Amino acid sequence: MKDGLAVLGLVILVVLVVLVYPVLYFIGGALFGWIMANVFPFAGQWLVDGVRLLGLELNPNNLPLFTATISFIGYFFKSSTTVKK
Numbered sequence: 001m002k003d004g005l006a007v008l009g010l011v012i013l014v015v016l017v018v019l020v021y022p023v024l025y026f027i028g029g030a031l032f033g034w035i036m037a038n039v040f041p042f043a044g045q046w047l048v049d050g051v052r053l054l055g056l057e058l059n060p061n062n063l064p065l066f067t068a069t070i071s072f073i074g075y076f077f078k079s080s081t082t083v084k085k
Helices: 002-039 041-053 060-075
Strands: none
Touching: 002 041, 002 060, 041 060
8 A cells, every 4th residue: 555655646746847847937937037027127128138139039028928938948958967076
């Protein structure tokens, strides 16, 4: 019985990691973009101008969606490095 519960717990954990964490990253990115656009509008404008330098058209009103999308994509490309001496 304990092995069955352990497997069930592992399945639930995997589902949470696969389904919930990317959504949390998207929401966090949208919140960051909203803060940049509304609370610190000068910094939001700098970010929009920087994206425009890359050749992408970005409206300041779409900044929360842009940052949410970038954070969502970035979730799948996380890596860690270790330094051995």
